[in-house]
Amino acid sequence: MLCGLNMMSHDIRESRRASDADRLDLMFYLPDLSGGGAERLTIDLCHELQAQGHIAELTVDSRKGENSDIVSPSVRLHELLPGDRPARRVIESGFAIGSMGAMIESCLASRKPVFTWQRVAALAAHLKARRPAILVAALGYAPFIAYWANQIAGHICKVVVVEHNTSSKAFLAEGLPIRKLIRLSQIKALSRRIYPALDGVVAVSNGVAEDVSEFAYINRRSVQTIYNPIPFDRVTRLATEAPGHEWLQDDAAGPVIVSAGRLVAQKNYPLLLRSLAKLNARPGRQMPVKLLVLGDGPLKQDLMGLCRDLGIESEVDFLGWRANPYALMSRADVFCLSSDREGLGNVLIEALACGVAVVATDCPSGPREILADGLYGRLVPPRDVDALVAALVEALDFPESTTEDRIARAAQFSVPTIAAQYIEYLSQFMPQENRICAERKPEA
Incomplete structure (x- = not known):
């Protein structure tokens, strides 16, 4: 039975290989490659999307972590903060009009304003250089970093966030120190300001979808549930x-x-x-x-x-x-x-x-x-x-x-099956002109 299911996964992948007109241009953004399940499944998704003919770059603040060794050479892995003075590169290339508010907010909203600004500036510079169609961010502060960076870069791409946790339940956890409760309150305030402005939100379960809609004050119907895959x-x-x-x-x-x-x-x-x-x-x-x-x-x-x-x-x-x-x-x-x-x-x-x-x-x-x-x-x-x-x-x-x-x-949770659901959802955010250009045949 296992052999038959494995062959079925291969058949799904081959039958769904992207044409030029349907190819997604994605950049996945994570803080690092630590040993958590969310990091591993994002890597698995990138592998699968690349295998199906899509562009799926993996961008991280730091490539350190237990999962760094499982990233295939077929997936471009870009590290943002190897000490390359990203802020200077953003300044030299020019800020987007109206991005000053994002710069100020990114610094004031963090316990480590200098480090946060470095992350925002580095991602903004990379977005301007790479120009993906869709930026998919997950974990920790990454959703906020992605939003601010895209503003500073001049709204180069659509921003989609994948929510992995029931954030509101953290407020109900017993024994949390006052400092952490204050931090959670700040995150809630940021979420309620930024999440309604995102292009898309994915939740890894219906429960998380309900939670994020309440936590971030967004319509439940605007949150797409896509379960996590397993290899x-x-x-x-x-x-x-x-x-x-x-x-x-x-x-x-x-x-x-x-x-x-x-x-x-x-x-x-x-x-x-x-x-x-x-x-x-x-x-x-x-x-x-x-x-x-x-x-x-x-x-x-x-x-x-x-x-x-x-x-x-x-x-x-x-x-x-x-x-x-x-x-x-x-x-x-x-x-x-x-x-x-x-x-x-x-x-x-x-x-x-x-x-x-x-x-x-x-x-x-x-x-x-x-x-x-x-x-x-x-x-x-x-x-x-x-x-x-x-x-x-x-x-x-x-x-x-x-x-x-x-x-x-x-x-039912295999990587090819879940990747197909991501492809269907993310396709709506691809620029129409990309499809038109891809569909044009070269002149004889």
Whole structure:
């Protein structure tokens, strides 16, 4: 079945190869190439768009990061800030009329005004030199930088933002310091001024779309939902490799749960650890359930301490980041996501691609959409230990959907499939004169 799905992805790519008239001219803009899922999927999209005959340049402030090595030579990677005095180049080439407000706002709205201005100036200079049709920005301050830079460059291109997070939920997070709350308030004010002026906004889930429309005061109908892709072919291929962990190589080790993600408060690993302790304390359980945690982060030592306090040290292994987490996922009995909030939750799609049974908190906003209201995995209320324990017991003992069903669901999020949705959406922003020129045949 996996072979057939992989061939289908190849057929989709070939059947959708762009003609000259339909070719998109895109510049994707990210802060850097760190190891997050959003960075990786943007790189995957660039690869796919290039393979289909479109222009998809990847522009970053810094090319540093764990994902820098996976950018193919077929994709042009441009680093903005290697120390090339971008501000001077913008000044020499001339400001756009009316851009002074953008320059002032970009400096006043940042904790690091000099660095922010450098980013804005560098991107503006590159836009004037490169002149793409569409600038697609995502993550952190990148949407604001993109908007300001395009103003300073003279509105050279259309600006589209991809929103990956439920920003308003950050205001509801417990224990945020006053300084961060003030910062979030500033970001909200900026969003409400800038987002209505953008040419397009993409949200990675319907939940994120609802959130950004409320957070930024924009019409919900103007926000396009396009789910994040996963490299389906690569995931399913890597899933067949040896897991390299003794708990997954010996059935005598007992049932194994896998979880993956940054070790941060948003992921609520304490909920999963407390649920594991309660699960293994249930009467009649002959063999303890083990937990493998893939990922790293600032809370690692705290979580290891909680394992000691709960008496489950020998049943939990923190593995850090793995180049191939899919070999572990595919051999596990259950994959569990215990987050308080997600933008989409790409790791759930990857788990489905590995064929493993899934249990997830029904947090805003992605899990319910990915699992189709629970059709492809169990959903439980966030922060509910008893509900999570019950769902894990059911998933271990009575898996609902079949492995084939889960893999087929994940295939709906393949890179070629999602790239086609981006192409359809972004095509509306291409200048009409580009199409006319492309359609003209050279004179004999």
